[in-house]
Amino acid sequence: MQHIISILVENKFGVLSRVSGLFSGRGFNIENISVGTTLDPSVSQMTVITQGDDRIIEQIIKQLNKLIDVIKVVDLSEKDYIVRETALIKIHTSRSEDRSEALRITEIFRARVVDSTPTTYTIEITGDENKIEAIINLLRPLGIKEIVRTGKIAIAREEMKAAAIQEGKRIRA
């Protein structure tokens, strides 16, 4: 099963290689890894997506916790969470029909054109994996020049009191 693991680490030189080295050294698989800063500049946030049965995931979490620079490990898969990824997609748009088709698709997906030349558009899209795959599939016939993706980041949904949930107060984007 796929697991999304969120890791808070000391923002220090070499920490990324300690984490990635742990995965490669112990034969755990990494499908995705992304790193960024947090509110506290001394702490970084990593999101790792991995596969494994319960025993392997238990080992991964314990081994991560054992790393001296790791502050906290959370398996988001045990919770309700939100995953996002951003992609930048550069497409050929030499013909004017292609340009209007591209704009139409961009609008449907609530994506944005962030750069434009007479022969290309660069489209920025944020969403979950399905959404990104879907827009890529629709843009493909136009001719994709290049795609760059951030990798996934994830966050747990805030716990809500049962009553609030019943009243339908949760707004899901």
Add this chain to the structure above:
Amino acid sequence: MMKMIGAEILIESLKKEGVDTLFGIPGGVVLQIFDALYNEKGLRFILTRHEQGAAHAADGYARATGRPGVALVTSGPGATNTVTGIANAHMDSIPLVVITGQVATRMIGNDAFQEADIVGITRPCTKYNFLVKDVNDLAMTIKEAFYIARTGRPGPVLIDIPKDVSGARTDFAYPEKVSLRSYNPTYYGNKWQIKQAAQAIARAKRPVIYAGGGVILSNASGELKELAEFNRIPVTLTLMGLGGFPGTHPLFLGMLGMHGTYTANMTVHHSDLVIAIGSRFDDRVTGKVTEFAPKAGFIHIDIDPTNIRKNIHVDIPIVGYVWNVLFELNKDLKASQEDRDQWIRERGPWYEQIKEWEKEHPLAYKKNSKGIKPQYVIEKLYELTGGDAIVATDVGQHQMWVAQYFKFDKPRTILSSGGLGTMGFGFPAAIGAQVACPDKLVFNVAGDGSFQMNVQELATAVINHLPVKVAVINNGYLGMVRQWQELFFNRHYSGSVLDGTPDYVKLAEAYGAVGMRAKSPSEVEGVIKEAIRVKRPVVMDFVVDPEENVFPMVPAGGANSEMVFGEVSKEEKEKVGGKKKEKKGSVLPA
């Protein structure tokens, strides 16, 4: 506050940590540090002849005392030469602090002369490592390094210090306290889990304790003995655990695993409760893991949560410092003192059964009046020292014979490379132990192959007046490899013949040590006695039966309940394996 340069800060900080000895070799980028050491009275520097020797010596020092061993080496090749020693300590959870010089900070990454990314290289084989980029961080880094090395599950820590950092000047005050928000080992076992364990022990009809190096590392042999004696539970130990429970104790079953005793393996195999203490279910211990103690429930006490459920399902895991957990567990069990006699009575058949196994296949070898049997040498060593010695081993058959035939009653008396299985460990480790314990009798039982891997340290022993006694079990082979080739590869002794072995007596003498040789059983005792008598480093060359094998044995991948005893006689083997014996040339010194 005092102004000091980095090199002086390093020395002062080491002294604050209670360090009294450094093992190592100087070089370009650590000259500043060696200069600071020049007139230093509080620190002894032992110049080894190879950096691997320095790392193993620091390791031996640590194993013998429980205090972190410290090595100091130069950048590049000096640093890379310590890697085997570091990996070795890492596998066996030995506290080391290895200080490496590094090229100047502005040169790092430029392929500078003698530059190696030692922090990158040792990342997977240290508990933690540091590159110090600013002299103002140096004191705190040293504080953290020692703290990490000796707490939790101990291990090696490396500090890489660039040349300009050891030369830079700053205010020095050694930090009083250290705390790392991301490093908080669990010391106290969960009370409820400990209660569960006590109840499981009370219920068990066929319990066994399987303890390992964690008992030694947490100085818990007293608590282990109490647990075993009070509840009358038989004990088996791993190689790393030997000495953690008295080898002469009636409840001791011997080592378990691949070359463990039949009794230990059968007891574990048939038990209904395995109490694992500071041991990690290594594959050399479990054999075929699905058939390891198939009818048992498992209690597992370990400081490292990753060890729990790594290889085997555990029913009652307890994460904590072994000493603390056993202390609590013993308290809980004491509470049911009246019931205790009842359990012990109910376990009668279990104790009987164990005695049967002991009678069925005790440890044994065929005695021989002509050639020396290696096991006989170990038995004699035990007998003539009364067991009162530190024995460092190398890796191979001789190591297993030591584990089988030397009865270790006290912790920190066997120093052996368990996890990594590093040939060449024994001699420098013995040197480190002798430095730490000048009044103890220190032996290195060496293989003729292993000894040659760090034989250069004879110079270190001689020049520092370290009277280490090396007993070379000279079988003319990389014996453990040869054994496997004999048993499983049609006696194809491919790459395992040690032709060209030097004359160990002359070699010892060339270094200024004492050399002695025994070629027949009647000479063994005299050689050992004389070695103990002379207060100098000694190399004893025991020319032993070249094709003796270590038995019993669990063939790789087999279940521990299926041990092989090797009752096949030599003649019979020749019938099976072909009459032609490999020509051995000048293996044995004439």
